Amino acid sequence: MTLPNARDFSHLYSEETKARKPSPLKTCIHLFHDPNIIFLGGGLPMSDFFPWDNLQANAALPPFTNGIGSALTGSKDDSLSLAVKKNEASEGDIPLARALQYGFSAGQPELIKFLKEHTEIIHDLKYANWNVIATTGNTNAWESTLRVFCNRGDVILTEAHSFSSSLSSAEAQGVACFPVPIDNDGIIPEKLEEILDNWTPEAPKPKLLYTIPTGQNPTGTSLADARKVEIYRIAQKHDFLIVEDEPYYFLQMEPYVADVKAREESQSGAKKSHEEFLKSLAKTFLSVDTEGRVIRLDSFSKVLAPGTRLGWITGAAPLLQRYVELHEMTIQAPAGFTQTLVAATLNRWGQEGYIDWLIGLRHEYTLKRDCALDGLHKYLPKSDAFKVNPPIAGMFFTVAIDASAHPAFATKFNSDPSLVEKAIYDKVIARQVLVVPGSWFKADGETVPPQPQSSKSAGNPNEIFFRGTYAAVAPEKLLEGLKRLGQALGEEFGITSA
C-alpha cells in the first residue's frame, strides 16, 4: 500500500519562517563535492589545515553483559575500540575531513541513515514523506520549533506543569503557555477539548500543543496510549500541531512491585527479548499521525550523554526543511566530533546492539526507580498529607503534599500553600538534600485572555508538590537523600518519621 504524503501545514508558519530567505550560497555548496567543478565559491578551509589526523575512543561493547554501567576493562570482552581517520573511513563512519568541514546542515548521512532505520523499528509511520534531521538536543529543537511556528502574541497549549525551561523559552518569545489539566495519566483529553471548544475569539487559537508524554517533567507521569488517539483527534478538529518532546522515551520501566520478593521473581530473567521490549514501549504520537501533524523531538542526552549535544527531529519533510533553513542561520549542524563519534559507535553496535543498550538502560532505571520508591515508602512521614505516584518512565518522582496539613497553615502561612512550599524548600536545603518545588514548573499563561475557569485547575487547591530524581546519584546516596527528605518533611509538619 502506498502511503499518502503529509498535509500542507504552511498556514501555521511564523512570520519569521515566511520571511526567511534560504541563503543563496547554500544553492551552490553541493558543487564543492562535484569533481568537474573547480570550487572557488565559498569560504571552506582546506582539510589539510585541520590539526587532527584521527580520533579514537573506547566504547562499551554489546550485548553489555555486565550491565551498561560497568567500568570498561579495555579488554575485547567489554570494550569496543573505535578509530576514525581523517581522509578514509569504514562504511558507516564519517571521515574527519568531512565531519569537520561545512555542509550537511541536516546531519551527516551516516548518522541520519541509522536514525531513520531506528525510526522504522520504533514507530509505525503512516504517511510517506517523513524525514529525520539532526539537532543539538531537545532544548534547542523546542526553541527552534517556537521560532518556526509562533509569533509574538501567540498562545500554545502545555501540560499544566511542564519543564520550566521549555515554558520560559516560549514566554521570552512573547508566546503564552496555556495550561491543560493533567492527572496521573497525563493530559485529560476532555479538558483539552473543552478549552478549545470554548476558546475566546480574542486570543489567537493555539498552533501547538507541547507535551512530554513519557516520564513527564516534572510530574513523572506518562500519557496513556488511548489518550494520544483522543488528543490527536482534537488536534485535527482544532487544527494544531502536536510537539512530542521525548527525551525520556527509552526510560520506560517495568511496573513497580512493592514486595521485594515478588519483585525479584517478576524481574528474574530480567533481560527481555528485543521483541518483548519493543512491544512494551508506549504508542507514540508519531505512530498515530496520519497527516504529518506531529513533530517528534528525540535526544541522546538521557540515552548516551547530555554533552553529545545531539538529538533529532522526526516529522513531515516540508516542515523539517523550515528547521534546516533556521539551522543554517543558527547551529549550522551538530559538532563534527559528536556526529563522528556517535555514528561510529552506533554503526558498530548496529540497531540490535543499540536496542541491547536501551534494554540495559531500562533495567538500570527500573532498579533506581524501585530504590527511590522503597526509600520514599520507608522514610516519608506516615501521613495522608504525603502522596507518591509510582512513575513508570523517566527520571522523576514527585511527592504531593497537602499544605493545609501543616500545623501552622492558617497561622504562620496565612493559608497560602506557596508559603508552605517555600518553607519546605528551605528546610530540605538545610537538611542537605535537593528536591525542586513544583511551582517552578507551573504554566500560568498569565497573558492569555480569560478562558472558562473550570478548565484551569484540577484537584485540591492546597496541594503542592516537590520533584525529585533518582537519576543523578547512586542507590546508597539516593536512600540517604530520601531519608533526609523524610526527616525534613517530618520536622516541618511535626510528624515523627520512621
Place this chain on the structure above:
Amino acid sequence: MTLPNARDFSHLYSEETKARKPSPLKTCIHLFHDPNIIFLGGGLPMSDFFPWDNLQANAALPPFTNGIGSALTGSKDDSLSLAVKKNEASEGDIPLARALQYGFSAGQPELIKFLKEHTEIIHDLKYANWNVIATTGNTNAWESTLRVFCNRGDVILTEAHSFSSSLSSAEAQGVACFPVPIDNDGIIPEKLEEILDNWTPEAPKPKLLYTIPTGQNPTGTSLADARKVEIYRIAQKHDFLIVEDEPYYFLQMEPYVADVKAREESQSGAKKSHEEFLKSLAKTFLSVDTEGRVIRLDSFSKVLAPGTRLGWITGAAPLLQRYVELHEMTIQAPAGFTQTLVAATLNRWGQEGYIDWLIGLRHEYTLKRDCALDGLHKYLPKSDAFKVNPPIAGMFFTVAIDASAHPAFATKFNSDPSLVEKAIYDKVIARQVLVVPGSWFKADGETVPPQPQSSKSAGNPNEIFFRGTYAAVAPEKLLEGLKRLGQALGEEFGITSA
C-alpha cells in the same frame, strides 16, 4: 591603574531579553558538585551510563616545522598524541564525565581559561569587567546577538555588501539592514556619520553596527585601524553597539608583492617572531573600546576546523550574561567532545604553540593569496573593465567588473548590470568554475524609511563584482579555476584572454 567597569547598556536590550526569566533550575545546578548536598534536583544522568571510556586523537605538534598542512607521520617529531579519560584528567583537560554532563553553559573552565589568556595576548582591553563565553560559532553567535538586542521593526547598520547569511538572519527576524558605503579600506566613517546625523525620526535608530573588519566577506577588504577609532567615536555619539565578527582575523597576510623575485626576498626567513607577528595584527575594536560597547565574535572555524562548531564572544560581562541566559534555552553549551578535544589540544600546545599555528596559517594563506593574484593577473582579460583589489586578509578576492563594457550592455541587457551579472554566472558555471555574484551579498535595507540618498551608494552604478576564494582548493587547481574564469569573462566580453 585600576580599569573602570563597562557602562550599562541594558537600554539596548530586546523585549525578548527583558522578558527572559533565567531558569530557576539553573539557580541550584551548582549544588550537583557540592559534596555535602545529596542532589535529587535535576535530570542529570549518571556518567556511569555514558558509553565512552576515553577519547584519543593525534594532533599536529608545535612548532609545526614542516608547515601546518603537512600530513602527520604519527612519529613524535610531528604528532601529539592526546588522551582524555572519563574520570580523571591532566591539568587543562576536561574529563569526559564532566564534558559529557549538563552544566557550564558559558563553556568549560579549562577552555575559557585558555581563551581569556589568548584575549589578553591579542587585545588591549580598556575596561575591567570583560568576559569570554563559548559559542557554537559565529553564525549562531550573530543570530543570538540579534535576539539579545533587536526587536521586529528595528534597523541595524551593515557594510553595503556583507555576508548573505548574516543579512538574511536579521531580515528573517524583521530587522532591516541599512547599508553603509564602503571602499577598499572598509566602512567610510564620514558616510556613516552622515547617515546617522540625518536619521529620519520615523525609523528607530540603529542599536547595532554589524561589521566584518578583517578580510571582509564578500569584498575581501580590511577596515583601516584609524577608521576603527573614528567609527567608535560615532558609536558613542549615536549610542550603538559595535559587533565585530572576526572569523578571518588570523588570516592576515603579508602585503602582496607582484614581482616573484622580490616577493621571495621579502618573504625569506618568512617565519616571523611571535613579537613581530603580534605587532603586525590589525588593531581591534575590542582594543579601542573604553565602555564595553563592542561585542567581538571569534571562531575556530577558519583557524582549526568549521566542524568544531566552536567559537567565543568577548565583551562586557553583563551583556554576555544575557547570551548565557539565551544559550540555556538554545544550545545549552558547545558539544562536550568538541570542548574536550579543543581544550586538550590548545592546552598542550600552550599560548606559544597556538601562535606558532596561527603564524603557520598566515604563511599558508599568504601563499594561496599570492597564487590567486598571480593567476588573476595572468588570466583575466586585459581590459580596464576588470579590477582586482589585492586582499590583505581573509579567504576572498573580488573581481570588479564594469558591466557597461559588455558589448551587448545596451542591447541584449537593456543597460541593466544585474542581467550582465547573471549572464556571467551562467557562463562561469558552464566553464566549470564556481565564483559567486556580488548581488547575493547586497544589504538592501528595503524596509528602512528613505534616508539621504547620497549615502546609499558610492562609485560606478554599473560596477558589479564576483567573489572568489583561494581557500578551498590547492594551488594547481586554483590556477586552473582562474584560467577558466578568465576564459569565461573573455568569451562573455568578446576579449581574447592571454
